Amino acid sequence: MTVQDVRAFNRFYTNLIGALDYGRHLYAPYTLTEARVLYELAHAADTDAADLRSDLALDAGYLSRILNKFEEAGLIERAPSEKDPRRRRVSLTPGGRSAAGLLDERARESVGSLLGAVDPGERARLAEAMRTIRTILGDGHAPEGSGEVVLREPHPGDLGWIVQRNAALYAAEHGWNTDYEGLVARIVADYAEDHDPHLERTWIAEWAGRPVGCVMCVRDDAPGTARLRLLLVEPEARGLGIGDRLVTAVTEFARGVGYRELVLWTNDVLSAARRIYQRHGFVLTAEKPHRSFGKDLVGQDWRLDLHGTGE
Structure with missing residues (x-):
């Protein structure tokens, strides 16, 4: 620009x-x-x-x-x-x-x-563009009518929102290409088509009447293990403790339904998310360089013992 x-x-x-x-x-x-x-x-x-x-x-x-x-x-x-x-x-x-x-x-x-x-189908895109301008140029005011952040189950259309926002935010903030959008789309599609509501769950963080964050808890391949996936908080909603609340929701749910441990995979460039995981007791267990999403990255595996100290 x-x-x-x-x-x-x-x-x-x-x-x-x-x-x-x-x-x-x-x-x-x-x-x-x-x-x-x-x-x-x-x-x-x-x-x-x-x-x-x-x-x-x-x-x-x-x-x-x-x-x-x-x-x-x-x-x-x-x-x-x-x-x-x-x-x-x-x-x-x-x-x-x-x-x-x-x-x-x-x-x-x-x-x-x-x-x-304005075409009704374009109004959401227009509103998002306006919010983006305000966020990037430093508008510190909360949205009109904003109030308490609510964590809820997904409504129709929210799973598509998870894919779209992950793709758009990671492209804007880290330059990731559409390979990442494809990965998120597969994760979300697998969840939508075949998930056990007793053992798997998705949370949407809603603020001022619109979604501003999300996270998933799904079964992992290892017995007794759940996986935290797709943690995201919109830029204008950061600093409100939403990331901590979403991770707390996952850990409490996973512990409550009987999982023994919770794991996740992330990348070292996502420093804010890593700090949240550390606060909740996750321990870094492995790191490996890789080329993904058009970037050279360092992937990280994190683990939380749900019935121990996490250490």
Whole structure:
């Protein structure tokens, strides 16, 4: 990617946003910045001017003029902050909430019209591309409406998601070719066609209403042995402890159904996953260089004694 690529995208997106506000009715009677302030106040439980200035990267004097205008119009009220008396808490009045609600309704209608022109089959790809841009460029905010991470059984379509996300993420992060996608597809297909639900299981980690992680526990060829496979956590969901929860789910399940040991195969370049395995007591038992997925790698075998100390 070049600077010109980024600038071309910016021009396209700026023009697109301008088209959404054709006729300048979307934010009327407010400016775009004033509408942003109303939006932040409507979606913040407790905020003050300093928070707004930081979140929206606004000049202090400019923000002060906006807040004064809103206060004169009866849209906001200010009072000493309960957290810090030196600060002034800013909150919307009923009139302010009504104004913010109208702006939000217009925005939803405008974006809805835009999405209406997108083929339904392409909307998931569009959403994924948007999430990817936010993740790579450092958006640290959680998805709107995000909450607790839930581990659940796969729903229809989730097994296909496991294949697609493994292939896409490992290609993006490690440059692996489609040989890896073929391997994952075979693992998933074997599981879908012939697995014992009493001895094998798949978990999907769901956050903000969408899958962000997965792992499998399947029977190994060795008697009394289970194999952990296809541990994955989406980039924007890393740091939430999802990988640890998925590995815990596998170990507790395997121990509960009577397996004596749990094994896995990984590669040395997957350092974050290796640290998770080590925390759970897995021990490295073998290493071997190999050429796979278009790369020179070092494969690793790890083992966990489910009825011992793991050492």
